[in-house]
Structures are given as C-alpha cells and as structure tokens.
Amino acid sequence: MTNSKLIAYLGPPGTYSQQVSCYCAYFGKTPSGHYEYVPLNTIEDCFAAVQDGTAAYVVVPFSNSSNGPVKFTYDLLRTTEPRPSIIGETQVKVEHYVLAAPATLLRIKQGGEDAVRTVYSHPQVWGQCTRYLTSHFSNATRISVDSTAYAATLAEKEGNAVAIASIAAADIFHVEVYAAEVQDNQDNYTRFLVMEQYVNGAERTELDQSVDMELVRWDRVTAA
Numbered sequence: 001m002t003n004s005k006l007i008a009y010l011g012p013p014g015t016y017s018q019q020v021s022c023y024c025a026y027f028g029k030t031p032s033g034h035y036e037y038v039p040l041n042t043i044e045d046c047f048a049a050v051q052d053g054t055a056a057y058v059v060v061p062f063s064n065s066s067n068g069p070v071k072f073t074y075d076l077l078r079t080t081e082p083r084p085s086i087i088g089e090t091q092v093k094v095e096h097y098v099l100a101a102p103a104t105l106l107r108i109k110q111g112g113e114d115a116v117r118t119v120y121s122h123p124q125v126w127g128q129c130t131r132y133l134t135s136h137f138s139n140a141t142r143i144s145v146d147s148t149a150y151a152a153t154l155a156e157k158e159g160n161a162v163a164i165a166s167i168a169a170a171d172i173f174h175v176e177v178y179a180a181e182v183q184d185n186q187d188n189y190t191r192f193l194v195m196e197q198y199v200n201g202a203e204r205t206e207l208d209q210s211v212d213m214e215l216v217r218w219d220r221v222t223a224a
Ligand SMILES: O=C(O)C(=O)Cc1ccccc1
Pocket: 010, 014, 015, 016, 017, 018, 061, 094, 122, 124, 125, 146, 147, 148, 149, 190
C-alpha cells in the first residue's frame, strides 16, 4: 500500500495557494510519490502543521509584484522557531475576480453597486485592486478575511456582499462573476514558497538564505 504524504495549503479549496500546491511537486524539492492536499484556515495554521509534522510540506504565499510582502508570512518566517526549511518557490500570475451570489447580482442590476454593503477578500488583495475599488463599491465596507476562497463562501451566503477571489472559487462555490481581472496590473505575480519541517542541525538551503536576505531588505525599507 502506498503511504500518502500531506501537503497543507491556505484553504478552503479555491484559493490561489491551492492552485499552486497542486503542482508543488514540480517546483519544490518534494520526492515523487503520492500526495494528499489539506486545506487549513490560516497561514499560521500552515506553519504549525509543518512544524509539528502534521503535514509533510506547506505552500504559503510570500510576496507580490504589486504590493510586496504577505505580512503574515513575513512575520511567521521571522518568529517561528525553528523556522521550517524553504525547499521550493514559484511565481504565479494572479488574476482577481469580483464574485457574488446570484441574488446579489440581481440587486446590483436593479439598484446599482450601492446595493453592495461589504467587499470581502484577503488583505493582500486590496492593494492589488486599488484602481477598480476606487470607482466601484466605494460605499461598501472592505472586510479582510483569512483567504480569498473563504471570502467567496461569505459572499455566497449574503445578499449584499461581493468577494474578490479567483475564478476557481467561482467554480467551487455558488457565486457568479460580476467583474473579471480587476487587478490594477495585468502582470500581477505572487511568489509562493514550499516548506518542510526543519531538521535540527541541517544546513540552511540557498533558498532559505535568499529569503533571509529579502526579510532583512524589507526591514531596512520599513525602518527608513
Ligand atoms: O487567499 C488566497 O487565495 C491565497 O492563496 C493568498 C493570496 C491572496 C492574494 C494573492 C495571492 C495569494
């Protein structure tokens, strides 16, 4: 019987992290074999899962070409002891969609965008869709949640909310596309890292060292 190994990612299914985790065997140094994918609620849970050995590997978003660091990941990379080993990375083009429940779309059609009271998304998204959000839903409250796909689950349940999330989330949840590719920059890339548990005494990888340099560089930028 084959033993499957767990790859954890920021869930629920439909996040950008899930899409990346599905092919992380190709860019991470994960041995060939059979993998199962586990969605976790927060980036913090992903660090904990690899730390305590619940998951063999985790995939976390690290930084974005439009708005820089994913704060949760940067903070956890600085504070988790010992820090997991970074064994792979990839850059993925990220396209954001405005998703809404069918009833909300009807309300927008009848009453305009002011019918929308709440826009849900992952905090990383706001700075990637500034232009769109300046001219749309300006009276709505922006609520940051743990992931874009979780945002889609909230929009699915509410009659006056939209989510900014991936097209994959639209396929999974009962939400429809109100607007496509709303990111400011068409070349909007996010860098993701694959990590595994750090083994005591192991030499740090080259990738570990380049991430260290990135953290130091960012500390300098914010201190200036
Ligand atoms: O929330 C998600 O879907 C994630 O995977 C985190 C994220 C959010 C925004 C851009 C890239 C990754």
